[in-house]
Amino acid sequence: MRVTVMTEPERGLLDEIEAIYRANVSEMRRVARAILGDPEAAYDAVQDGFVRAVRHRANYRGECSLEGWVWGCVMNAIRETSRTLGKHRQPLDGREPGGLAVPPHQDEVVRVALRRLSERQRLVLFLRHYADLDYSEIGAALGIATGTVGATLHAARAAVRSALEGDV
Amino acid sequence: MNHLDDLVDESLDRLFPLQPEQGDWQDILTRLQTSPEAVPFIPTVRRRRFRWLLAPIAVLAAAAAALLISAPWRDGPSVIAKASAAISAGSPTDVLHEQAQMTLLVRRCPTSGPVILHCRKLRKPLRLPIESIALWVEGGTGHRSFRAIQRVHTPHRPNAKIEIPAGPFGNATATSTAQTQVVEIGGHLGPTHVADALVYQRYRNTLLRFTQKPTSISADAFDPIALVRHALATGQARVAGTAMLHGRPVRAITVQLHNLDAGSGTATYYVDPTTYAPVEIVFHHAPNLRFPYTPIFDPSVPIDIQVRFSTFRRMPATPATQALTDIRAQHKSAKIVCAVEFGLPDC
Numbered sequence: 407m408r409v410t411v412m413t414e415p416e417r418g419l420l421d422e423i424e425a426i427y428r429a430n431v432s433e434m435r436r437v438a439r440a441i442l443g444d445p446e447a448a449y450d451a452v453q454d455g456f457v458r459a460v461r462h463r464a465n466y467r468g469e470c471s472l473e474g475w476v477w478g479c480v481m482n483a484i485r486e487t488s489r490t491l492g493k494h495r496q497p498l499d500g501r502e503p504g505g506l507a508v509p510p511h512q513d514e515v516v517r518v519a520l521r522r523l524s525e526r527q528r529l530v531l532f533l534r535h536y537a538d539l540d541y542s543e544i545g546a547a548l549g550i551a552t553g554t555v556g557a558t559l560h561a562a563r564a565a566v567r568s569a570l571e572g573d574v
Numbered sequence: 575m576n577h578l579d580d581l582v583d584e585s586l587d588r589l590f591p592l593q594p595e596q597g598d599w600q601d602i603l604t605r606l607q608t609s610p611e612a613v614p615f616i617p618t619v620r621r622r623r624f625r626w627l628l629a630p631i632a633v634l635a636a637a638a639a640a641l642l643i644s645a646p647w648r649d650g651p652s653v654i655a656k657a658s659a660a661i662s663a664g665s666p667t668d669v670l671h672e673q674a675q676m677t678l679l680v681r682r683c684p685t686s687g688p689v690i691l692h693c694r695k696l697r698k699p700l701r702l703p704i705e706s707i708a709l710w711v712e713g714g715t716g717h718r719s720f721r722a723i724q725r726v727h728t729p730h731r732p733n734a735k736i737e738i739p740a741g742p743f744g745n746a747t748a749t750s751t752a753q754t755q756v757v758e759i760g761g762h763l764g765p766t767h768v769a770d771a772l773v774y775q776r777y778r779n780t781l782l783r784f785t786q787k788p789t790s791i792s793a794d795a796f797d798p799i800a801l802v803r804h805a806l807a808t809g810q811a812r813v814a815g816t817a818m819l820h821g822r823p824v825r826a827i828t829v830q831l832h833n834l835d836a837g838s839g840t841a842t843y844y845v846d847p848t849t850y851a852p853v854e855i856v857f858h859h860a861p862n863l864r865f866p867y868t869p870i871f872d873p874s875v876p877i878d879i880q881v882r883f884s885t886f887r888r889m890p891a892t893p894a895t896q897a898l899t900d901i902r903a904q905h906k907s908a909k910i911v912c913a914v915e916f917g918l919p920d921c
Contacts (some may be wrong), residue, residue: 420821424599428681429698431597440590456602473697516585535586538695567578 419463419472426476427456433537434477438484440532442491451487455480474546477539481529481547512570519569526550527562534559596876600826600842603817653813653850657827657843658806660850661799664713664888669895672709672799673885676865678702679856679878699878703727705865709796710898712891717769719899721760722796728755760901763793772901774908781901781908795865798881799852802843805829811843819844820882824853831857855881 431452438448459479466475520528526548533544541555548555664670680700683693691700706725712718761771761784768791772781794800805811810830817826824844831839844853857879865879889895897903902910 420818425698427599427602428597428679429696432592432595435595436590436592453598453602453605457605460602460606512581513585513588516582517589531586535583536590536592563579563582566582570578570581 419466420460422472423456423459423463423476426473430473430477430537434480436536437532438480438487440536441484441529442488444491447487447491448484451484452480454487455483458483470546471543474539474543477533477537477543477547478549481533515569516566519566522569523562523565527558527565530555530558531562531566600814600817603826604815606818607816653825654806654811654827656850657811657825657845658803660845661803661806661852661886663715663803666712666714666716666718667891668713669889669891669899670709670711670713671885671887671889671898672797672883673707674798674881674883675706676704676798677880677882678704679880681876681878684875707796707798710895711763711797712896712899713888715765717765718763719760719896720763720796721758721899721901721904724757724759724796726755726757758901758904759796760899760904765793767791767793768795772910774901774905779905779908781905781910783910783912798855798857798865799883799886801831801857802829802841802852802855805831805841806843814842816847817844819854822853823847825850829855852883852886854883857881 434452434455435445435448438451439445442448442451456476456479459476462479466472520531523531529548530544533539533547539547541552541559544550544555544559545552550558678701680689680691680702681696683691683696685691704727706727708723709720710722711720756776758774758776759771760774762769771784771791773784774781802811806827806829811827814826814828817824825847827843827845829841829843831841839857839859841855841857843855845851846853859876859878902908
């Protein structure tokens with residue numbers, strides 16, 4: 407068995423990453439399901455994201471919150487999974503187990519509008535809405551500036567809103 | 575935010591509803607050990623000139639495999655057997671000494687019951703260290719002497735109400751520190767339940783005699799590892815793999831609990847990979863699991879109980895070590911009094 411000698415800060419980080427996992431796993435899988443449209447792939451992506459976070463925790467420099475950094479690892483894993491699944495997959499196609507059997511027409515409009523968003527807009531919107539992250543954490547997770555997060559989120563919401571407005 | 579924004583939010587909630595899920599941290603640790611990045615890349619070197627050696631090597635390998643299969647030493651003790659042996663109750667010539675810290679891991683804000691946290695969402699599991707346990711008990715499984723010291727911490731959280739219930743022997747004895755109470759108890763354990771007990775009252779220097787019907791207090795009430803011991807001995811455990819826990823390598827064993835008092839549930843038991851000594855037990859959301867002085871939660875609130883061991887050792891029974899299991903030997907000047915409030919006969 408391989409014995410890893412860890413420094414005290416690394417031990418502390420491991421405990422903190424575990425705590426982040428336990429506190430956020432539902433939200434992370436929700437975001438992953440929204441992006442990937444496949445519950446099993448979403449499960450694997452989140453687990454793999456945490457494997458990376460644990461393995462590369464020594465790379466955490468404290469430039470952002472640890473939670474934001476871990477979200478970044480998870481988002482990278484989700485995006486890689488998304489690329490691996492390929493273009494044949496149409497995200498936002500699946501019906502969620504907890505969803506309504508006959509969704510309101512309004513939901514279909516929102517679903518179509520979400521598909522038309524750019525990938526970044528979708529990610530920002532999902533992280534804000536489903537994970538309740540603040541702008542700095544979203545920026546850390548996606549590797550973009552905080553100001554860009556605000557602008558992207560504004561544009562994404564405006565696009566979905568206008569789709570609904572046209573429908574109403 | 576206008577009306578359309580509300581509609582967007584409602585649709586987003588319906589499209590992907592939040593499904594409360596249990597994480598599987600053990601799976602991450604297993605993936606960490608087995609994923610390709612963890613395995614060093616060893617380039618293969620093709621050496622065709624030694625190809626003629628393949629046939630003799632194959633013959634030798636087959637012979638070795640046959641020898642291994644038929645060899646008597648192949649039935650070496652399994653991980654479960656070693657773990658079980660490491661925490662066995664021992665013999666009457668042993669004295670077991672255990673020390674552990676118990677922490678509650680609360681995953682959702684309880685809003686009713688003896689524990690109320692005024693929060694809407696916990697971003698991290700709330701860790702509530704509630705008690706530390708020190709136990710000295712004679713070995714074996716029959717009638718044996720024991721002494722336990724429990725330091726019960728009343729978790730102080732702002733905007734929270736946390737009530738520590740009275741233990742099986744009444745309220746914990748208050749000491750000078752308001753947040754910590756100490757209960758020292760000793761007596762005899764029967765095969766399954768506490769046979770008789772004395773509770774030390776520090777402020778009066780008395781030993782309060784306490785007896786109940788033998789079925790009321792489990793012998794395991796002061797010994798979390800006893801639950802695991804039963805499960806390992808009865809085949810209700812399986813090896814889950816290796817892991818890193820608090821910076822040290824451990825072996826993980828999944829344990830199915832079927833206990834008279836604890837009901838059913840699961841636990842993950844971590845042991846040292848070399849000595850198989852206990853490192854930690856995490857009881858996963860076992861609403862029926864009750865330890866003395868553990869706050870009682872709403873059963874629907876997911877809570878894990880983490881027991882981290884700092885000491886687990888088996889000492890030879892000598893007058894000195896046996897005195898550690900004897901509460902009367904520890905408090906020779908204390909007068910034994912009857913617990914009148916329990917309606918007992920005269921001492």
